[in-house]
Amino acid sequence: DMKVTQMPRYLIKRMGENVLLECGQDMSHETMYWYRQDPGLGLQLIYISYDVDSNSEGDIPKGYRVSRKKREHFSLILDSAKTNQTSVYFCASSLRDRDSGNTLYFGEGSRLIVV
Amino acid sequence: KTQVEQSPQSLVVRQGENCVLQCNYSVTPDNHLRWFKQDTGKGLVSLTVLVDQKDKTSNGRYSATLDKDAKHSTLHITATLLDDTATYICVVGDRGSALGRLHFGAGTQLIVIP
Numbered sequence: 430d431m432k433v434t435q436m437p438r439y440l441i442k443r444m445g446e447n448v449l450l451e452c453g454q455d456m457s458h459e460t461m462y463w464y465r466q467d468p469g470l471g472l473q474l475i476y477i478s479y480d481v482d483s484n485s486e487g488d489i490p491k492g493y494r495v496s497r498k499k500r501e502h503f504s505l506i507l508d509s510a511k512t513n514q515t516s517v518y519f520c521a522s523s524l525r526d527r528d529s530g531n532t533l534y535f536g537e538g539s540r541l542i543v544v
Numbered sequence: 545k546t547q548v549e550q551s552p553q554s555l556v557v558r559q560g561e562n563c564v565l566q567c568n569y570s571v572t573p574d575n576h577l578r579w580f581k582q583d584t585g586k587g588l589v590s591l592t593v594l595v596d597q598k599d600k601t602s603n604g605r606y607s608a609t610l611d612k613d614a615k616h617s618t619l620h621i622t623a624t625l626l627d628d629t630a631t632y633i634c635v636v637g638d639r640g641s642a643l644g645r646l647h648f649g650a651g652t653q654l655i656v657i658p
Contacts, residue, residue: 537587
């Protein structure tokens with residue numbers, strides 16, 4: 430069963446608190462991604478991971494860090510959350526060859542509110 | 545600067561009607577273009593992918609075209625159903641591997657009414 434699972438699905442945090450968003454996939458995909466989706470904007474890439482301990486910054490990495498210690502798990506960490514990090518966060522995974530035959534598989538999103 | 549523009553921003557159609565969603569982009573190079581469907585509160589699900597210079601695909605009631613010379617794609621939905629209510633997102637990939645960048649449009653919100 431090809432699936433990307435995100436936890437938690439909903440989260441409310443106070444400004445300055447730490448946030449851990451977790452993502453798992455059961456497809457043995459090498460590549461995993463964290464995106465955020467804000468109203469009126471396309472998804473923005475925060476971090477990409479090409480495999481275990483092989484992570485690269487995306488377009489908006491500031492304020493975030495990631496951890497990938499197992500191929501099937503990819504975590505997004507916010508140290509000292511800010512109100513402008515209120516968003517919906519999506520995890521995705523794909524095979525390394527991402528041509529016509531291989532798509533991204535997305536989780537259902539983690540809705541974070543920072544107050 | 546937004547490199548993938550989708551229109552209309554939102555669209556309301558009656559069940560059974562056809563509709564066309566547009567995607568214009570400036571991404572270079574443009575290796576492939578993919579359409580995703582995002583139900584409210586859910587993740588993105590791939591509908592179809594277009595690869596060739598002038599490409600057409602068909603997936604049930606969904607069909608799509610791509611013209612790389614014009615950097616333009618369309619998604620046609622035939623005989624819409626209530627379950628077609630969703631946001632449709634156009635994504636352009638500049639390479640065929642994970643080393644490339646994906647450029648996301650903001651989406652077209654389609655509402656199908658009875």
